[in-house]
Amino acid sequence: MTAPLLSVRDLRTHFHTFSGVVKAVNGVSFDIGAGQVMGLVGESGGGKSVVGFSILGLIDPPGRIEGGQILLDGQDLVGAPEEALRRVRGRQISMVFQDPMTSLNPLHTVGRQMDEMLRLHTDLDAPARKAACIEMLESVGISRAAERLGAYPHQFSGGMRQRVVIAIALLAGPRLIIADEPTTALDVTIQSQILKLMRRQIADRGASMILITHDLAVVSEMADHITVLYCGKVVERGLTRDVIGAPAHPYTRGLIDSIPDPRHRQTRLSQIPGTVPDIRNLPVGCSFRERCPRAQALCAQADPPLTAQRASLHAACHFPLTEAEAP
């Protein structure tokens, strides 16, 4: 296998709050190859966004990257000077945020916010930049693009704003796009449009993507690989078909069971029992054990390491599910 585009190694990002240290990301590792789409899934508070912001060096005090490596083409971004990070942001790696209503500056025109990206990362002159912005807006499905450059974000609908944000993220031709729940704030019909758009744009450009979401159904359609986070740790990862088809970790299984399935008209969705524990004082052993139907005495004593399982799967579980137990 060729060297991955991005390789995250044992990343640990902690927040030193008044009420204790929040180990939001606590030893996360994964690789993304060129052109691949990786789904990063897990319940709220699992540390998905913090992983994304860590990659771009956007963790603010009281947060800090405590350790690990984030290798882009083998170059470590952890501890890299701000100057170097600024050349990575937007140009190599860009990000699409969850809420399109708030990620654009309300006081600048859409054109200005797009132009800024090109001014920062290219040598194009003003007319060339304008042409590039118009072309990009059109390619994300915004009609009358030339006119719309002069419009302000509040004159756009949520779906259109997210298209603009995606256009901005793609403008400087980044090799990796981190999409942090890019459609959660949009209504369902728009959601699938935006996701299709993103998939096509990524594929056309040969870029890679980290798709952050808590929606396994979305990920199973879009991603080549899946990484499941729970309480700041990777509990399972592997190829999408293996993870969705026959997960090894009970947590992943729980997430899959709570996808509404239109084919089986279930009277009630199965939910994972209990709630995510307080991340500031996690119990010894496996963090999931209090919610796990398979937990045994061992789970309270030792934190299971991430180990190779069947097929492409790696899971952190003392008593993983077998293929025969697949849904």
Next chain:
Amino acid sequence: MLGYTIKRLLQMVLVLWAVSVIVFLMMSFTGDPVFMVIPIDSTQAEIDQARRILGLDRSMLAQYGIFIGNLLQGDFGRSYVFGQPAMELILERLPATMEIVVLAVVIAAVVAIPLGVYAGANPGRASSRAIMSGSLLGISLPGFWVGMMLIFLFSVRWHLLPSSGRGDAVEVWGLRLSFLTVDGWRHLILPSVTLSLGTLAILLRITRAGMMEVTRQDYMKFARAKGVSRRGVLYGHGLRNALIPVVTIFGLQLGDLIAFATITETIFAWPGLGKLLIDSIYRADRPVIVVYLMLVALIFVVINFIVDIVYTLIDPRITVK
């Protein structure tokens, strides 16, 4: 926009009328001005005659009628003390006040905004806390004390700057201006600095509060994710979003300083409006006080109008109606 302007003009007329009523009522309760214009040893007959000439023997309503009638014809009366038209007297002094006030608000804005941005963007730092403590001093120290300390240090002790008067002034289009000469500048510095302190402190605190709010917003993080420099994020994206309350306070302070630079002008013997007002109040120089108060009202209304326009320039979501 046109409708808005017309509405604003009508409002201005209304405000000025209201002020004229209040001023007129106030005036009629504050002593008899006849004693200001007659010699001390006048007889009762002479006093009565003076009353008749000044119209003071008429009813209140009639007096107000005359008063407003004259105002409408552009006749604001003559100063009892100087015998000069009151309006002329005021307009003569206005440039002097405007000079120190404009310089004061410029100093305040230029110092307060960068410090406020810094303190708002780095709330935890010791330097930010020092700035905030400093601003509390700026708010709580009385202007007259600061003025006196500045005179003591810069004039008395170090002989660096003059402590009173306007210095050399140049006449331009009939206005006497100090800021065109070096000596004028030397005279301007101390009163302007004294006048700026309170405004500086308030603007700083407002800017900081706005920036603290703004730095939490998603678009700030998104701008950073685009690769914008820290400075670019703070000034290019943040500041403008924090500016509406800053402009509001700036407008109010500007009006306030023009109207009430009195104490500072007195300390520095600055021949501006404030000193004229004090002198006129002492001598019950009614026409001057009237014109002064109407002018102040007018200035406030105009500043408000400009502030409203500036809002729409800052934020495209705001429109004037």
